[in-house]
Amino acid sequence: MLNFYTNTQSKTYDAWGASSCQPAIAGGRGRYCALKLRKLTRQFIKDRSILPVNPYGDWNESMLVDEDLANDINLYLQEVGREISAKKLQQYLAQDDVCAKHGIEKPIAERTARRYLNALGYRFTTPKKGQYADGHECDDVVFYRQNVFLPQWRHIQHRMDSWITADCLPEYGPKMPGLQVIAWFHDESIFYAHDRRKRAWYHKDAPATPYRKGEGASLMIADFVSADFGWLCSPDGRRTARRILKPGKNKDGYFSNEDIIEQAEEAISILKECYPQYEHVLIYDNASTHLKRPEDSLSARKMPKGTPKEGQNWGIEVTKRDAVSGKIIYKADGKPEKTKIHMGDARFADGTPQPLYFPAGHSREGVFKGMAVILEERGFGDMSKLRAECKKFKCAPVGPGQEQRCCCRRILYNQPDFVNIPLVLETACKAAGVTAFFLPKFHCELNFIEQCWGYAKRIYRLCPESSREDQLEKNALNSLDIPLDTMRKFANRSRRFMDAYDRGLNGRQAAWATRKYRGHRVLPEGIMNELEKNSVV
Template sequence: MGRGRYCARQLTALVRKFLDDRTFLPVNPYGDWNQSMLIDEDLSLDINLYLQEIGKDVSAKKVVSFLAREEVKQKHGITKAISERTARRYLNALGYRFRTAKKGQYADGHEREDVVYYRDHTFLPQWKALEARMENWSKENEKEHGPRPDGKTVISWFNDECIFYANDRTPRGWYHKDSPAKPYTKGEGVSLMIGEFVSAKFGWLQSPDGKQSARIIMKPGKNRDGYMTADDIVNQANRAMDILTEWYPEYEHIFIYDNAPTHLKRPDGSLSARRMPKNIPKEGHNWGVEVTKRDNTGNLVHLPDGTTAKEKIKMGNACFADGTPQALYFPEGHPRASVFKGMAYILEECGLVKESKLRAECKNFKCAPPAIDCCCRRVLYNQPDFTHIPTILENACNTRGFRLIYLPKFHCELNFIEQCWGYAKRIYRLNPPSSKEEVLEKYALAALDSISLAQMRRFSNRSQKFMDAYVKGLNGRQAAWAARKYKGHRVLPDSLMDDLEKAKIT
């Protein structure tokens, strides 16, 4: 019959029983099999609604407990409980799968109040003022732009850093079913950090002959090259400006950085109300800004135990409303010469006598929005001379006639170099594993060089759609949806708002 031995044994047993007792006949179980409760459409609908209510916390136990509720049993005529195994089959039949959740567009923190304010009132106006003079590229690698105003063509250079690890290899591949398990190296292995500039016009920032480059290559770690500092960032920017000044003077170049602390570092002694005391320090005491101590050559000074030495310096001057300098320390000839004045005294000098009577700060400086005059620290914090303080990087760029723009926090989708990193890492993971540092550097640089200019322009096209979505006033989630739906268009259509309304995205 083409069946197995088990079937043959069962047939033999049935025949023997029939020979012993002619009244014995096997019963055909057809029609007596159990049916799944999910054939009841009302029950399936109720289970689906329940699973939607609990959101991400779906489990077989939750389904078991739901079907064990008295009101559910009475409504659907359920007489006995189901097992977790049955519940898992129900979940599978309803379209659920036990797997790792799919990752969509990163959107954490996009709608934080301070982030939205900076994006709408600082970043987007700066970008829109320059966008008309930028060259845009379609998905097919064709140049696109509308009416272009007079002036130099603007080239936007996006900056970022990426770390490659020696043991970072793809975990999936084709293996024979009988292949044995192989020992593997624990941990990520040695690392290599690469810092780059990229533009859709030229690709990686380098001279036409490739001999000069703004690329930074370092081995991060406490006992290796250390970590990226603000000085390293400024040195890289200066190298980039040297190349652009020499080889591409016919363009106007804009540097675009993210909101990393090393990019936002201000000069030592810059104005800040965060740590100021409210009153004049007691006799024999003074207040200053604690900074890292350096010797005459600019190198860090270390203590015998290996830690970095610290010292206190005076904070720089503020400004009155008319632009004249306001010293924060009492002048020579004053009984408390060179002593910090305190926030209350500084506010009184500015004519803010009522505000000087406020408390020093709200608890943990978490003032209830939209209050701007709830405490002395908040009042000073919002003064123009305290808010518009250029960073070290801005000073370096402005001195040489280059402009710098900071991306809004959390908005990595606006920086298409992130997609270049992802593409490079995919290529890098295809290489055979090696723990040698020179091999790691060779593979990483080869992966970066494998990205074509056409591919970079496609990445830029995707980021441009996100930029266009934010210009239209969409939030982070809506922008991700719009950029995905209109992936074939460089500019999002004006009918986008109607489409969002139809899709009920709020």
């Protein structure tokens, strides 16, 4: 009020009543407040004493209004990490140095500490699930990710459309010459009949209702998806590569490598017929079903070192199938019947075949030679004194450029023809003129179809619960109607992970670097240091 009254630039200069109304209006008050201001100002001019302070509400005010104290508490809670408790906060605020710094006169109760934790944004609940990083940094996984998959992805990335997150429009830029590449990601997911949303609004007096035990009938769906077209199907929607399976021993069985290949061939047929103007790439998870090798392919895993004794032989144990239908033959106890076959021929360094079994005319015709004989034929010298395998196959490390010759099995493992064995799925796709990639193990964040499954299951869980299998299939297929814009946002997130790995970040750093944080959130100091070293922040 005095500022308005004495300021010559003010419109209320030398106007007593108007100068009192201005701050009253600014504070959302009325004439009574202006009257009080005039009285207090006259008192101040008369005796120049300190203006009276209204103590209303001060005695019931939390100590957290002190920003310095709130910041110190936040720093302490970050140091505690997952071991946060109200008791520890109570003990922290009772420390002599903390009390002296912030003027705390008496300790707080544990119940007050719980209220402080709630006020600071902490909740006593189960942790939210984020991006997992189990197995991301195993040596073999890192090697495959950095030296196999990422170079393959970089080779096609510059001929793909990148989608802007805001409105999901294609961002056209300079592209490498050649056909535009469409990446189709493959995966399977299972829907359960009793999988429904559990959390909802219930009346406090609502009675407990009986529920069905178990997950109920299941339905597995396997499909391809791309950020350009969505689910893989013909433009008219009549042809699709989607596979629907009721898994179980007494139902449709389980998704096998043969089913994967059949689905891939159907997908390639649709793509070549409906989208011939593009170059297509099929991307699969690094699952054992997808990575199956031919049954007679080379493997030193169970080979014996020496030639089997008289009357014995060694071969690969495989599942026996019917010669006409190709179906698995089962024994009376329900288990698949097994049979043994010969392993295929190896190859010398010059490419000529090396039979692993003694040829016709030999005294042991058709008998497996053994690892020692195989290596001797390759020029490794006498193998009689070399052990078959190191204990638990933990061979001693060797220096750079040195050859591993600690055991027979390790030598064979490192032979080029034993290492470079084409996969059945990879060979089938290549024969059809389409490239197949395989994601690194444990890296589900790179396959954005996983997020499509999550979106679909969120919709599916809102459907009325039913144990009928036809209703299960209907609800599951209806939930797969995902907007294309949403799919492109999912694809953008997966691509950000690929870019993070391409910059040399590990799984933990990539998860933090691709996550969006609001202004009040603070990255842990250790993560910040790691990201700053890699110039991500």
